[in-house]
Amino acid sequence: xxxxEIESKNGATTPRVVPTGVPAIADTxxxxxxxxxxxxxxxxxxxxxxxxNNVSLxxxxxxxxxxxxxxxxxxSTLLRSINRMHETIPNATVRGTVTLDGVDLYGSHVDxxxxxxxxxxxxxxxxxxxxxxxxxxxxSGLRLAGISNKGEISAIVEDSLKKAALxxxxxxxxxxxxxxxxxxxxxxxxxxxxxxxxxxxxxxxxPCSALDPIATLKIEELIRELRAEYTIVIVTHNMQQASRVSxxxxxxxxxxxxxGYLVESGRTPQIFTAPTQQLTEDYVAGRxx
Amino acid sequence: MSLVxxxxxxxxxxxxxxxxxxxxxxxxxxxVMFATAAAAVxxxxxxxxxxxVHGVPFLSSQFILNSPLDKEPGISNAIIxxxxxxxxxxxxxxxxxxxxxxxxxxxxxxxxxxxxxxxIDVMLGTPSILAGLFAFLVVVPALGFSGWAAIVALSVLxxxxxxxxxxxxxxxxxxxxxxxxLALGIPVWKTTIxxxxxxxxxxxxxxxxxxxxxxxxxxxxxxxxxxxxxxTEILNFGSTMNAMPIVIYxxxxxxxxxxxxxxxxxxxxxxxxxxxxxxxxxxxxINSRVA
Numbered sequence: 001x002x003x004x005e006i007e008s009k010n011g012a013t014t015p016r017v018v019p020t021g022v023p024a025i026a027d028t029x030x031x032x033x034x035x036x037x038x039x040x041x042x043x044x045x046x047x048x049x050x051x052x053n054n055v056s057l058x059x060x061x062x063x064x065x066x067x068x069x070x071x072x073x074x075x076s077t078l079l080r081s082i083n084r085m086h087e088t089i090p091n092a093t094v095r096g097t098v099t100l101d102g103v104d105l106y107g108s109h110v111d112x113x114x115x116x117x118x119x120x121x122x123x124x125x126x127x128x129x130x131x132x133x134x135x136x137x138x139x140s141g142l143r144l145a146g147i148s149n150k151g152e153i154s155a156i157v158e159d160s161l162k163k164a165a166l167x168x169x170x171x172x173x174x175x176x177x178x179x180x181x182x183x184x185x186x187x188x189x190x191x192x193x194x195x196x197x198x199x200x201x202x203x204x205x206x207p208c209s210a211l212d213p214i215a216t217l218k219i220e221e222l223i224r225e226l227r228a229e230y231t232i233v234i235v236t237h238n239m240q241q242a243s244r245v246s247x248x249x250x251x252x253x254x255x256x257x258x259x260g261y262l263v264e265s266g267r268t269p270q271i272f273t274a275p276t277q278q279l280t281e282d283y284v285a286g287r288x289x
Numbered sequence: 290m291s292l293v294x295x296x297x298x299x300x301x302x303x304x305x306x307x308x309x310x311x312x313x314x315x316x317x318x319x320x321v322m323f324a325t326a327a328a329a330v331x332x333x334x335x336x337x338x339x340x341x342v343h344g345v346p347f348l349s350s351q352f353i354l355n356s357p358l359d360k361e362p363g364i365s366n367a368i369i370x371x372x373x374x375x376x377x378x379x380x381x382x383x384x385x386x387x388x389x390x391x392x393x394x395x396x397x398x399x400x401x402x403x404x405x406x407x408x409i410d411v412m413l414g415t416p417s418i419l420a421g422l423f424a425f426l427v428v429v430p431a432l433g434f435s436g437w438a439a440i441v442a443l444s445v446l447x448x449x450x451x452x453x454x455x456x457x458x459x460x461x462x463x464x465x466x467x468x469x470x471l472a473l474g475i476p477v478w479k480t481t482i483x484x485x486x487x488x489x490x491x492x493x494x495x496x497x498x499x500x501x502x503x504x505x506x507x508x509x510x511x512x513x514x515x516x517x518x519x520x521t522e523i524l525n526f527g528s529t530m531n532a533m534p535i536v537i538y539x540x541x542x543x544x545x546x547x548x549x550x551x552x553x554x555x556x557x558x559x560x561x562x563x564x565x566x567x568x569x570x571x572x573x574x575i576n577s578r579v580a
Binding site: 117125141 | 484
């Protein structure tokens with residue numbers, strides 16, 4: 001097996017502040033740009049139930065990080081706490097910190113609505129707005145954020161659809177409803193919609209689990225392309241997918257109290273070929289989960 | 290009785306014994322269900338035919354276009370009155386009902402939400418004459434018999450209809466649609482109005498039409514409020530107003546054949562207006578994707 005490929009760009013010497021006690025998921029010395037996420041002692045609750053237990057994790061900028069683990073281990077919950085979507089559920093709370101480029105996203109002065117503008121999300125089931133056209137779907141985030149310049153909106157829509165590898169398929173039918181597209185196209189539409197508001201980070205919650213294999217491959221290809229511009233965190237059940245698309249992988253499991261915890265994290269090839277924990281090895285070998 | 294193992298050659302034989310009985314009871318049950326379905330529809334068709342047969346001979350353009358005070362008396366003032374009262378009432382009832390329904394579904398705590406639903410159920414079950422009585426006791430002493438009083442009574446009846454339909458259609462909006470909007474960094478109030486309600490828009494429209502249909506046919510509250518008149522009142526809600534149900538009620542009691550016939554004809558006009566309204570909305574909603 002090859003050594004993990006390490007991306008690095010010349011002249012990149014910006015020092016990166018790594019909080020002590022946080023295992024660096026991939027301390028590669030790569031370029032430090034914006035979009036660095038650090039989770040510290042994160043605990044996520046549904047009422048009294050602790051669904052995620054004390055997770056500390058550093059997520060590298062402009063790369064793909066996969067969260068894997070058996071069902072119910074809190075991967076999606078953890079993901080949703082990163083852009084503060086978790087708290088839209090009644091009685092759902094978060095303890096610990098999530099910082100993006102040093103800014104505590106749970107700080108008292110931080111507006112969750114703005115956090116979600118910076119950290120976009122793509123869901124398991126493609127969820128285009130049913131009453132909006134293809135164009136309208138991509139434009140929705142901009143329009144509802146108060147942008148009214150038509151030229152600006154159409155430029156961003158075109159750009160986003162191109163980035164989401166959907167432009168060629170839909171450029172002649174932008175006025176058709178978003179729901180008229182196939183499942184895979186709808187998911188790329190949702191990615192375009194997320195890109196349109198120019199986030200730093202894109203969270204993906206099992207984005208391919210409702211798609212057929214060909215659509216899945218297209219999305220995976222897209223994820224690898226998007227990594228150049230965005231920090232991507234993807235939850236997946238599919239270990240092959242994690243190994244295909246991600247640079248780093250974090251493996252979670254469920255504790256005795258049914259709360260999820262981080263078992264280990266590292267470069268993807270290392271997690272899949274030389275994990276340090278027996279549990280990880282059993283999981284990636286398909287012996288449980 | 291043990292199960293007989295069938296072979297392919299058995300399939301060509303006419304069924305016997307249990308299979309034959311099963312076939313027979315299947316056919317009988319199918320007949321019974323068709324009959325009950327027909328029993329539900331036949332009175333409705335009968336009613337419409339009856340109204341048409343009695344009403345059509347008295348229907349003419351003068352009847353629709355003339356006022357009761359014209360030489361060839363008609364019911365134009367009642368048609369105009371009914372439309373004005375219903376539209377004014379829905380203008381009051383729709384915002385209140387939609388906002389209330391959205392609140393109960395999207396924002397209220399479970400306790401308030403179930404209390405609200407109970408209240409809607411009670412209001413939906415309220416006999417319309419009580420709404421009339423309420424306006425009669427509260428508004429009529431202040432403003433007299435008037436369009437305003439009728440609007441109060443009708444909107445009291447319409448609000449729960451709009452509210453209930455709003456709740457039902459908002460509930461049909463998939464949670465993923467709201468989440469998608471919130472995850473784009475769109476504030477909750479914008480998500481509610483521009484995404485959730487917009488997704489349910491055709492359903493909200495249906496609720497309004499249901500409420501209008503209900504308002505169009507109400508008689509008792511109008512008798513206690515708008516009272517009826519032979520004058521044509523346009524946007525003059527301070528005065529007594531005429532409406533089609535009032536005409537039907539009054540003319541049906543008349544001693545002469547002409548008025549009784551005109552009552553039938555008015556019923557037919559009312560029926561057609563309600564039908565057109567409902568069919569129009571059905572066409573609109575059939576073409577939309579949600580609710």
